[in-house]
Amino acid sequence: MxxxxxxxxxxxxxxxxxxxxxxxxxxxxxxxxxxxxxxxxxxxxxxxxxxxxxxxxxxxxxxxxxxxxxxxxxxxxxxxxxxxxxxxxxxxYPGADRATGTLTLAELLARSAIDRVTVLGTPEEPGPDTRLNTRDHVRPHWQDGRLVLAAMPAAGGVLVPFEDPDPTPCCAVH
Known part of the structure; x- marks a missing residue:
């Protein structure tokens, strides 16, 4: 893409x-x-x-x-x-409405315009059977002409998108 x-x-x-x-x-x-x-x-x-x-x-x-x-x-x-x-x-983006729930990366890539998923802190790409809990908030970025989703490991052996759908505002507890 x-x-x-x-x-x-x-x-x-x-x-x-x-x-x-x-x-x-x-x-x-x-x-x-x-x-x-x-x-x-x-x-x-x-x-x-x-x-x-x-x-x-x-x-x-x-x-x-x-x-x-x-x-x-x-x-x-x-x-x-x-x-x-x-x-x-x-x-x-095409398929954004189908990037919901918990999906394998193969399902995510087949359903949407996302070209690739990377995992923060790891040099290799995750396998197609790796599960992603989308948290119904998938915001990939354009990188070198490809739509790339940055993900990170989460509890239960799944990945989640790096961008949190409900971020805590800076200094919220002060």
Whole structure:
């Protein structure tokens, strides 16, 4: 799988400051704009004078429809052709809705656009029968043109995605 490239990628500047906020915005826009199932929707950390999380939308084969661009502009979003970087964090991707529950890695790769799973701290890739408890929150990243999910070992001999669906805010216990 290769990440869609400009002009097939629509960048959307936002005021989102958390990944959770950006995820919800991206999912809401996909519904509101009636985007097809094969769309890739990613988040991108923007570190300039106004740190924020921008979004990108693409289906890989054709530009985002002009009507979607018009509706986003009417809502006050600044748009650009292309994403902020090539390592976007995928929230929407083919098969994302089927990456739920506990699956073998072979099932995950067959059901979704994810190309590969890596395990933090290990040089080799896990076997296809390795089980992954998705926690219903699978956010792969683009790496060298492939959609890659970073995972880590968890209790019970399974893997879990590295990104926690309910992270504890920094300094929450202070």
């Amino acid at each position: 290769t990440p869609p490239a400009a002009p097939y990628v629509l960048g959307i500047d936002t005021d989102a400051t958390t990944l959770r906020e950006a995820d919800h915005l991206l999912q809401a826009l996909a519904v509101e704009l009636a985007l097809p199932e094969g769309v890739f929707g990613c988040t991108h950390l923007v570190r300039d004078g106004r740190p924020r999380i921008a979004l990108s939308l693409a289906d890989g084969t054709e530009p985002v429809p002009r009507t979607a661009r018009d509706r986003l502009t009417a809502r006050g979003y600044a748009l650009r052709d292309g994403a902020w970087d090539a390592t976007g964090r995928a929230v929407l």
